[in-house]
Amino acid sequence: MDIKIRDFMDEIKNRNGHEPEFIQAVQEVAETVIPYIAKHKIYNGKNILLRMVEPERLISFRVAWIDDEGEIHVNRGYRIQMNSAIGPYKGGLRFHPSVNASILKFLAFEQVFKNSLTTLPMGGGKGGSDFDPKGKSDDEVMRFCHAFMTELCRHIGPNTDVPAGDIGVGAREIGFLFGMYKKIRNEFTGVLTGKGLSWGGSKIRPEATGYGTVYFAQSMLKTKNETFDGKTVVISGSGNVAQYAAEKVLQLGGKIVTLSDSGGYIYDADGIDAEKLAFVMELKNERRGRISEYTDKYKGSEYHKGKTPWGVKCDIALPCATQNELLVDDAKTLIENGCMCVAEGANMPCDADAVHAFHAAKILFAPGKASNAGGVATSGLEMSQNSLRISWTREEVDERLRDIMEDIHDSCIEYGKEEDGFCNYVKGANIAGFVKVADAMLAQGVI
Ligand SMILES: NC(=O)C1=CN([C@@H]2O[C@H](COP(=O)(O)OP(=O)(O)OC[C@H]3O[C@@H](n4cnc5c(N)ncnc54)[C@H](OP(=O)(O)O)[C@@H]3O)[C@@H](O)[C@H]2O)C=CC1
Numbered sequence: 001m002d003i004k005i006r007d008f009m010d011e012i013k014n015r016n017g018h019e020p021e022f023i024q025a026v027q028e029v030a031e032t033v034i035p036y037i038a039k040h041k042i043y044n045g046k047n048i049l050l051r052m053v054e055p056e057r058l059i060s061f062r063v064a065w066i067d068d069e070g071e072i073h074v075n076r077g078y079r080i081q082m083n084s085a086i087g088p089y090k091g092g093l094r095f096h097p098s099v100n101a102s103i104l105k106f107l108a109f110e111q112v113f114k115n116s117l118t119t120l121p122m123g124g125g126k127g128g129s130d131f132d133p134k135g136k137s138d139d140e141v142m143r144f145c146h147a148f149m150t151e152l153c154r155h156i157g158p159n160t161d162v163p164a165g166d167i168g169v170g171a172r173e174i175g176f177l178f179g180m181y182k183k184i185r186n187e188f189t190g191v192l193t194g195k196g197l198s199w200g201g202s203k204i205r206p207e208a209t210g211y212g213t214v215y216f217a218q219s220m221l222k223t224k225n226e227t228f229d230g231k232t233v234v235i236s237g238s239g240n241v242a243q244y245a246a247e248k249v250l251q252l253g254g255k256i257v258t259l260s261d262s263g264g265y266i267y268d269a270d271g272i273d274a275e276k277l278a279f280v281m282e283l284k285n286e287r288r289g290r291i292s293e294y295t296d297k298y299k300g301s302e303y304h305k306g307k308t309p310w311g312v313k314c315d316i317a318l319p320c321a322t323q324n325e326l327l328v329d330d331a332k333t334l335i336e337n338g339c340m341c342v343a344e345g346a347n348m349p350c351d352a353d354a355v356h357a358f359h360a361a362k363i364l365f366a367p368g369k370a371s372n373a374g375g376v377a378t379s380g381l382e383m384s385q386n387s388l389r390i391s392w393t394r395e396e397v398d399e400r401l402r403d404i405m406e407d408i409h410d411s412c413i414e415y416g417k418e419e420d421g422f423c424n425y426v427k428g429a430n431i432a433g434f435v436k437v438a439d440a441m442l443a444q445g446v447i
């Protein structure tokens with residue numbers, strides 16, 4: 001390893017030794033950005049990357065709430081305000097029992113680069129809680145969200161920090177959070193994105209992360225004169241991102257054979273068509289059930305308990321569930337089975353060794369900070385519509401989303417194309433994202 005990268009990472013590990021996900025995310029950026037800094041004098045001696053890995057502010061707070069039986073619970077709430085060089089902090093809230101400072105710092109760090117890539121004026125942030133919405137009643141979720149917002153509201157605002165959804169935070173949670181913000185602050189502003197359409201939400205925001213991931217993969221495939229038409233696609237997850245990635249794949253003529261949740265994956269050799277996908281959406285979004293129930297309804301399908309879907313033969317893989325869900329052996333299996341393209345719908349679903357394996361095999365691989373940026377980009381469009389007090393049509397938003405995903409793809413090619421013509425999208429995304437933020441930080445001085 002380059003000595004500069006090793007020294008830098010030693011310092012990061014010393015300061016954040018107990019935060020493995022954060023270290024993993026920083027290492028991936030350091031490997032590509034430090035050599036770039038070394039070649040570009042304006043960044044020399046400015047410790048820009050060291051400044052970027054330190055959150056501008058890390059807020060942690062108690063969230064006390066009462067369940068339906070009258071019992072009092074205490075969860076931990078967070079907001080990481082990572083970098084505001086190019087705009088207000090922007091990024092989702094995650095409610096999941098695994099949430100801790102390491103996971104939120106990795107997500108906030110990735111968000112800085114991702115938001116920069118969108119070309120929109122958004123800084124990076126992330127937040128959430130170790131609260132688990134699974135198995136809770138709507139009233140319990142409401143009481144938790146209200147309690148969470150009574151503290152968070154002092155740290156956010158439409159020009160300061162604009163949260164949105166992530167794992168465990170969807171339309172229901174955004175509604176409860178928005179309601180409490182509005183009550184406490186007595187103002188109706190675009191302080192959250194992913195809002196309902198009748199109260200300030202943008203058309204296409206629910207679809208945007210999944211659609212954007214597929215648009216990005218479409219651009220990658222185009223570089224090889226390929227399309228989704230007739231391709232077999234393996235998707236993990238069955239939440240927001242997976243559902244709408246699946247919807248777009250179907251529209252483009254692909255055949256989806258898997259979906260998953262934290263319990264396991266389902267395999268449907270006949271393909272998950274629009275009718276079956278509608279069943280999954282109702283199962284997950286309304287009944288909040290388990291993906292295993294798919295096999296009760298569709299008899300020829302299989303459920304693989306406790307397994308991930310990467311052993312299923314496919315042309316394209318879209319990991320859309322969570323971090324580190326695709327490891328090096330999974331990557332090798334995908335490559336051996338002839339997979340030509342992997343685009344991350346989730347944040348950091350492939351671990352570092354898996355990514356190195358994809359690169360060594362020279363297959364198309366897109367990191368989430370590029371391929372799943374359509375969600376936050378459409379959140380940026382929601383902020384613009386809120387500021388203008390107008391609402392764009394579905395077609396207008398979708399066209400802007402497509403343009404943004406194409407621009408991100410172009411930026412990755414600009415900074416990531418290597419001498420033999422292979423595009424290292426990780427390098428491309430990291431450098432393109434870095435340049436815009438670093439230039440703004442240089443202009444604003446040491447703060
Ligand atoms: N929503 C958005 O706009 C954006 C989301 N992302 C990223 O996409 C990914 C999915 O988010 P989203 O779809 O919104 O979240 P959802 O909560 O809607 O769905 C998450 C899905 O991932 C599964 N999952 C969660 N944890 C695990 C785990 N430890 N192992 C296996 N499966 C798991 C869930 O299964 P189960 O129900 O069993 O928990 C569920 O199927 C995350 O990485 C998120 O950060 C990225 C950009 C934007």
Ligand SMILES: O=C(O)CCC(=O)C(=O)O
Binds near residue numbers: 162164372
């Ligand atoms: O829409 C947003 O602000 C956040 C999306 C998000 O959390 C992400 O891109 O990971």
